Structure formats: structure tokens, C-alpha cells
Amino acid sequence: MHGGVLYRVVIAFMLTVTVSGSWLGTSRGAPAGKLEIFSWWTAGGEADALKALFDTYHKRYPAVQIVNATVAGGAGTNAKAVLKTRMLGGDAPDSFQVHAGHELIDTWVRSGYMAPLTDLFRSEGWTKVMPPGLIEILSYKGDIWSVPVNIHRANILWYNKKILSDAHLMPPTTFDEFFKVAGALKTKGVVPFALGDKEGWEAGHAFETVLIGTLGADGYRGLWTGKTAWTSSKVTAALETFKKMLSYTNTDHAALTWDGAGEYLAGGKGAMMIMGDWANGWFTSKNVKDYGWVPAPGNANVYDALSDSFGLPKKARDRDNVMAWLRALGSREGQEAFNPLKGSICARTDCSASLFSPYQQWTMTHWKTDAIVPSVIHGAAASEGWATGYKDAIALFVTSRDTAGTQKALQKACADAGMCK
Numbered sequence: 366m367h368g369g370v371l372y373r374v375v376i377a378f379m380l381t382v383t384v385s386g387s388w389l390g391t392s393r394g395a396p397a398g399k400l401e402i403f404s405w406w407t408a409g410g411e412a413d414a415l416k417a418l419f420d421t422y423h424k425r426y427p428a429v430q431i432v433n434a435t436v437a438g439g440a441g442t443n444a445k446a447v448l449k450t451r452m453l454g455g456d457a458p459d460s461f462q463v464h465a466g467h468e469l470i471d472t473w474v475r476s477g478y479m480a481p482l483t484d485l486f487r488s489e490g491w492t493k494v495m496p497p498g499l500i501e502i503l504s505y506k507g508d509i510w511s512v513p514v515n516i517h518r519a520n521i522l523w524y525n526k527k528i529l530s531d532a533h534l535m536p537p538t539t540f541d542e543f544f545k546v547a548g549a550l551k552t553k554g555v556v557p558f559a560l561g562d563k564e565g566w567e568a569g570h571a572f573e574t575v576l577i578g579t580l581g582a583d584g585y586r587g588l589w590t591g592k593t594a595w596t597s598s599k600v601t602a603a604l605e606t607f608k609k610m611l612s613y614t615n616t617d618h619a620a621l622t623w624d625g626a627g628e629y630l631a632g633g634k635g636a637m638m639i640m641g642d643w644a645n646g647w648f649t650s651k652n653v654k655d656y657g658w659v660p661a662p663g664n665a666n667v668y669d670a671l672s673d674s675f676g677l678p679k680k681a682r683d684r685d686n687v688m689a690w691l692r693a694l695g696s697r698e699g700q701e702a703f704n705p706l707k708g709s710i711c712a713r714t715d716c717s718a719s720l721f722s723p724y725q726q727w728t729m730t731h732w733k734t735d736a737i738v739p740s741v742i743h744g745a746a747a748s749e750g751w752a753t754g755y756k757d758a759i760a761l762f763v764t765s766r767d768t769a770g771t772q773k774a775l776q777k778a779c780a781d782a783g784m785c786k
């Protein structure tokens with residue numbers, strides 16, 4: 366979409382959240398005025414969680430009017446382009462959603478668009494209640510640059526419990542089991558593997574879990590650090606496996622978004638789907654109860670992680686209000702309000718587990734024990750240009766099914782990023 370068109374889209378999506386406190390007046394010294402928060406959280410679960418965060422903020426600062434600037438599109442497909450136009454044009458939102466890791470550091474920090482938040486982390490005691498590994502990927506040149514609100518897990522296979530139990534099948538944990546289950550279900554008139562890849566990132570999302578399942582945690586990590594060759598036979602094998610998986614999808618996949626694929630499971634028409642745990646928030650918001658989860662095939666004890674965070678653009682108009690926003694979303698209260706609805710777990714380590722769903726309690730344990738690897742589709746593993754090259758290669762693979770050509774394109778994306786020869 367053209368930048369100008371996208372800009373109009375964001376305006377159309379802007380909702381002014383009730384100014385709950387404006388008629389109550391402003392307590393002396395408390396922030397007032399506006400706060401524009403930019404994100405892509407519009408789907409079920411996502412929007413509810415964002416509202417819970419706004420409510421936390423309003424409780425503390427009732428006089429501030431929050432402008433909810435959202436641009437729909439999973440994984441920020443449309444939002445990131447709008448954000449770029451705005452930031453480069455000197456029209457920064459007060460604070461925006463950005464993934465911890467390369468997306469934050471390479472796109473916005475190195476280029477000098479953000480203000481450091483190290484003092485805030487110190488004064489709020491966050492360096493003690495957030496994992497060092499997370500702080501590390503928010504850091505650059507000795508400073509910390511954004512506040513994480515959650516940890517999401519990307520490598521989950523969600524399934525419809527009734528479909529599997531009616532067919533006397535267990536949820537698959539390996540690729541062999543996946544193909545046995547998928548093969549058995551194909552004859553029963555349900556979609557074995559639900560996919561919605563309308564926005565171009567969803568196949569790349571599923572494929573990163575296939576890479577993990579084929580190369581293991583170290584092998585997958587090495588793809589992003591130059592230690593594992595994209596030309597390796599294991600990458601070929603991963604593409605072949607994914608090609609076979611694609612033969613079990615719904616025929617309308619190109620017309621559906623990730624939550625559209627979720628409807629297959631929710632409506633009892635699809636058996637399995639690979640998606641991040643915002644799907645858990647979505648199921649909850651839709652009151653879908655009959656779903657189960659396992660790590661994606663071959664992904665046991667590997668946590669494919671990403672974190673949503675917010676920072677302070679140097680050009681933010683309402684700086685005090687942003688600082689108050691960052692304090693609210695880094696607080697235990699804010700994270701305990703947001704995450705149970707979002708499907709994710711807290712970035713803080715001191716949230717009360719009892720507030721969370723069984724899925725989240727399960728994943729909280731794994732966060733402590735699993736090998737953690739960075740998601741590429743969700744900004745943690747690679748700089749934006751490389752991640753986009755990867756994403757586009759896999760999106761094309763869905764239609765071309767050309768293993769050799771796709772492997773070449775993946776290698777080229779790595780070379781273009783200066784990480785492969």
C-alpha cells in the first residue's frame with residue numbers, strides 16, 4: 366500500500382478512547398493532555414488486552430486523553446509501513462509497538478530516532494524484575510531503549526480437541542506424527558492444517574517452526590548468526606517438509622488472515638494450526654473452549670520467543686505522558702491486566718500465575734526451562750530487511766513450491782544482509 370493511502374487508513378482507524386477523567390478535572394501536577402499510542406492490535410484478544418492497558422493508565426492518570434492509533438494487520442504488516450512514513454516525516458506517535466531485538470535496535474535505535482530509557486529502568490527497579498536476556502536485546506551502546514510488556518511464544522500447534530479425539534488421534538509432536546494425523550483426517554472431510562496467509566507473514570511464521578523442528582535450537586539460532594549455512598541439506602529438508610504440510614491446508618488460505626484460520630478450528634472445520642499464542646487470547650475472546658496445544662512438531666523444549674515493547678521517540682509530542690505510559694506498562698499491575706487477555710506471559714518475573722489461563726501457566730514453566738530462540742517473523746532474530754527477504758521467499762514458496770529456488774532466495778536474503786557469503 367502506498368504511504369499516503371496507509372496514512373489515511375490509520376486516521377480511519379483512530380479511535381479516541383473515552384476521556385474518562387476529563388470532567389473530573391486534573392489533580393495538581395498529574396499529566397493531562399493527549400497520548401497517542403500506535404499499534405496493530407485490533408483482533409480479538411489483542412484489542413481487549415490493549416484496552417486493559419489503557420484502563421490501567423486511566424486509573425493512574427484520568428485526565429489524559431488516549432488516542433488509540435491502530436493499523437490492522439497481523440504482525441504489523443501494514444502498521445510498520447505507516448509508522449515508517451510517520452517517523453521519517455517527523456510525525457512520530459507518542460509511543461509505538463515494536464518488537465524487542467533487531468526490529469527495535471536496527472530500525473529505530475541505531476538510526477537515532479529513540480530516546481534512552483535506562484534511568485527509568487533503574488528508578489522503577491525493572492533491571493531486577495525482568496530477565497537479563499530480555500534486557501540485553503533491548504540494549505544498545507550501554508543504554509536500554511524500550512519497555513517490554515510481554516513475552517509471546519510463536520511455536521505452538523493449536524488443535525481442535527473434539528476432531529482429534531473423535532478420530533482417536535493424539536496431537537502430533539513430530540513431523541511423522543503430524544503427517545499420520547493429517548493423512549487420517551483428510552479422509553474425514555475436515556481441514557487437517559488450517560492456514561490463513563493473506564497478509565504474507567503467516568507462512569513464514571509456520572516455516573520458522575519447521576526450521577526449528579528440523580535444525581534444533583542451535584542450528585536455527587545459527588541461521589541468524591552466520592553459523593548455520595542456508596545452503597545446508599537440513600534447510601532443504603525443512604522446505605520439503607513444509608511443502609508436504611502445505612498439501613493439507615484449506616484451499617481458501619490465501620483469502621484468510623491468521624484469525625480467519627482460527628475460525629476453522631473454532632467452528633470444528635479444521636484440526637490443527639501453527640500460530641503464536643496471541644491465538645490463545647483470540648480463542649479466549651471468542652469463548653472457544655475446545656482447543657488444545659502442543660509445541661509445533663519437533664519443537665519440544667524450544668521456546669520461539671518474541672516480545673512486544675514500547676519506547677519513547679525523540680519527537681514524541683507528549684513526553685511526560687509517554688513516561689507515565691511506560692511506567693504503567695512496565696508495572697506489575699499493567700502487565701497483570703494486559704497479559705491474561707493477550708495470551709502472552711509477563712515480561713516481568715513477579716506476576717501472579719493464578720491470574721493466568723492453564724495454557725499460560727504451562728508456557729510460564731517452559732519459559733524458565735526451555736532453550737530460548739528468537740522469532741524472525743516477529744522482529745527478534747534479524748534486521749528488518751533480512752526478515753522481509755525471508756518472509757517474501759516463504760510467501761512465494763506457498764504458490765511456487767519450488768524448493769531449490771526458495772533456498773536460493775533465503776541464501777540471498779542472508780547475503781544481502783551481509784551475514785552470508
Ligand code: GAL
Nearest residue numbers: 411438439440441643673743
Ligand atoms: C505479533 C505481535 C503480537 C500479535 C501478532 C498478531 O507480531 O507481537 O502481539 O499481535 O503479531 O498480530
